[in-house]
Amino acid sequence: xxxxxxxxxxxxxxxxxxxxxxxxxxxxxxxxxxxxxxxxxxxxxxxxxxxxxxxxxxxxxxxxxxxxxxxxxxxxxxxxxxxxxxxxxxxxxxxxxxxxxxxxxxxxxxxxxxxxxxxxxxxxxxxxxxxxxxxxxxxxxxxxxxxxxxxxxxxxxxxxxxxxxxxxxxxxxxxxxxxxxxxxxxxxxxxxxxxxxxxxxxxxxxxxxxxxxxxxxxxxxxxxxxxxxxxxxxxxxxxxxxxxxxxxxxxxxxxxxxxxxxxxxxxxxxxxxxxxxxxx
Amino acid sequence: xxxxxxxxxxxxxxxxxxxxxxxxxxxxxxxxxxxxxxxxxxxxxxxxxxxxxxxxxxxxxxxxxxxxxxxxxxxxxxxxxxxxxxxxxxxxxxxxxxxxxxxxxxxxxxxxxxxxxxxxxxxxxxxxxxxxxxxxxxxxxxxxxxxxxxxxxxxxxxxxxxxxxxxxxxxxxxxx
Ligand code: SF4
Numbered sequence: 001x002x003x004x005x006x007x008x009x010x011x012x013x014x015x016x017x018x019x020x021x022x023x024x025x026x027x028x029x030x031x032x033x034x035x036x037x038x039x040x041x042x043x044x045x046x047x048x049x050x051x052x053x054x055x056x057x058x059x060x061x062x063x064x065x066x067x068x069x070x071x072x073x074x075x076x077x078x079x080x081x082x083x084x085x086x087x088x089x090x091x092x093x094x095x096x097x098x099x100x101x102x103x104x105x106x107x108x109x110x111x112x113x114x115x116x117x118x119x120x121x122x123x124x125x126x127x128x129x130x131x132x133x134x135x136x137x138x139x140x141x142x143x144x145x146x147x148x149x150x151x152x153x154x155x156x157x158x159x160x161x162x163x164x165x166x167x168x169x170x171x172x173x174x175x176x177x178x179x180x181x182x183x184x185x186x187x188x189x190x191x192x193x194x195x196x197x198x199x200x201x202x203x204x205x206x207x208x209x210x211x212x213x214x215x216x217x218x219x220x221x222x223x224x225x226x227x228x229x230x231x232x233x234x235x236x237x238x239x240x241x242x243x244x245x246x247x248x249x250x251x252x253x254x255x256x257x258x259x260x261x262x263x264x265x266x267x268x269x270x271x272x273x274x275x276x277x278x279x280x
Numbered sequence: 281x282x283x284x285x286x287x288x289x290x291x292x293x294x295x296x297x298x299x300x301x302x303x304x305x306x307x308x309x310x311x312x313x314x315x316x317x318x319x320x321x322x323x324x325x326x327x328x329x330x331x332x333x334x335x336x337x338x339x340x341x342x343x344x345x346x347x348x349x350x351x352x353x354x355x356x357x358x359x360x361x362x363x364x365x366x367x368x369x370x371x372x373x374x375x376x377x378x379x380x381x382x383x384x385x386x387x388x389x390x391x392x393x394x395x396x397x398x399x400x401x402x403x404x405x406x407x408x409x410x411x412x413x414x415x416x417x418x419x420x421x422x423x424x425x426x427x428x429x430x431x432x433x434x435x436x437x438x439x440x441x442x443x444x445x446x447x448x449x450x451x452x453x454x455x456x
Contacts (some may be wrong), residue, residue, distance in 0.1 A: 012380075022403075027431070035338075035405055040454065041450065041453075041454055043300065043436060043450070044454075045292040046302070048400050050401045050404055050434070051398065051400060051401055052400055053401075054400070054401035054402070054403050054404035054405075054406050057403040057404055057407065058349070061403065063293065063339075063348070063349050063402075063406065064339045064348065064349040064402060064403065064408035065400060065402065065403060065404040066350070066351055066399065066400040066401075067336065067337060067338055067339050067348070067349050067350050067351045067353075067402040068351075068353075068399075069339060105339055105340045105341070105342050105348060106339060106340075107337075107338075107339045107340065107348075108421060113367065137438065146400075148353075148354055148376075160323060179377070179378065179379035179446055180376060180377045180378060180396070180448065181354050181376065181378070183376065183398070183399035183400050203382065233455060233456040234451070234455055235451040235452065235455030235456070236450075236451055237450055237451075237454055238398070239376065239391045239396060239398045239399065240377070240378075240447050240450070240451075240454075241300070241396070241436060241438070241446050241447070241449055241450045242446065242447075242449065242450015242453050242454045243450065243454050244454055271398065271400055272400035274401070
């Protein structure tokens with residue numbers, strides 16, 4: 001057994017929040033720089049240039065990349081040989097989020113109740129997904145997810161007899177409808193199979209995959225490439241003003257499902273992809 | 281040559297702008313979003329004639345800073361309030377995303393423009409803001425109405441006073 005104090009978790013989550021809010025991941029920056037070379041619309045190129053410039057300023061001055069600093073979504077892989085000391089795991093994570101959002105002057109964007117909508121004041125509670133894995137380490141991944149893009153996500157229960165083309169149509173429609181409001185260039189996460197909730201979770205996890213790393217399944221990898229091409233032919237473009245860069249990546253995950261179901265979930269992420277991870 | 285505008289705007293200032301053009305905005309912007317619109321409805325706490333509304337709310341300012349990071353929010357959420365404000369003389373709005381048919385009609389009728397700035401470039405946009413003053417509803421925190429002084433704030437005309445819409449035109453031009 002390896003003993004780890006939950007205080008260490010709080011400290012780590014706090015730092016992840018602080019970094020994620022101001023530091024655009026390198027894979028996104030690389031993808032934006034590549035897009036600058038291929039984007040055909042002058043207005044689209046100007047917007048991509050602004051996004052890159054913004055990332056430079058944000059990193060240098062430790063200013064939030066976007067005013068919507070997101071809902072904290074935390075993925076925990078907890079090694080089964082870890083024994084946690086000094087308190088409870090989820091409380092430790094929420095304490096880290098609270099400290100990080102205060103210290104970083106990040107906007108607090110959580111309503112305590114979906115209908116009453118009073119702000120909780122410290123951006124908690126986070127949405128936390130915990131998985132028990134082999135080993136004696138803890139992997140923490142934090143995504144600060146903006147509302148504009150999240151709101152454009154969709155899921156649908158297809159028939160087992162539905163064709164790949166029908167699913168593809170649904171994905172393309174979702175991206176096109178996301179349009180300017182979701183702040184393209186987008187990252188698109190797709191979860192295929194499982195059941196109602198696991199398809200949505202897969203779609204979200206698909207967003208954590210670095211840009212350029214394709215699904216290891218040959219068919220899925222090919223599908224990701226051809227779908228990205230189709231998405232970028234929709235014409236939506238940066239911020240929806242027209243262009244050839246509507247998405248930087250589409251990541252698809254699939255898993256077994258019931259013989260009578262075919263769930264599909266599409267999670268939309270904006271270019272301000274606030275994501276950081278570490279292992280304790 | 282990039283066009284420049286400054287509030288208060290006249291009909292001819294607005295009519296000179298075309299969807300898809302880049303426009304640098306200087307002078308005063310009034311920042312207000314959902315909660316403020318819900319409060320003031322068609323009676324804003326400032327003279328709206330010829331003015332520019334910016335749909336936004338900033339991150340908390342660091343000590344000594346003029347403002348935190350500030351960028352556009354989805355304009356469509358304000359659509360229900362907008363036609364009445366246009367009737368009162370509102371001339372331009374800055375936000376992100378599409379507007380309703382009713383808003384576009386009211387813009388054509390009253391000669392107004394809708395400008396967009398990219399979402400997710402809020403650190404960059406804050407650099408164009410030289411002064412920020414809360415003028416109403418301080419209790420709304422980040423959603424309080426603020427008067428901002430800006431210099432060469434970079435925007436794009438999304439919908440012009442004739443109803444031309446860059447989201448439609450752009451998509452048509454670049455879809456294959
Ligand atoms: S969708 Fe993303 S980039 Fe756009 S405003 Fe929201 S968080 Fe910012």
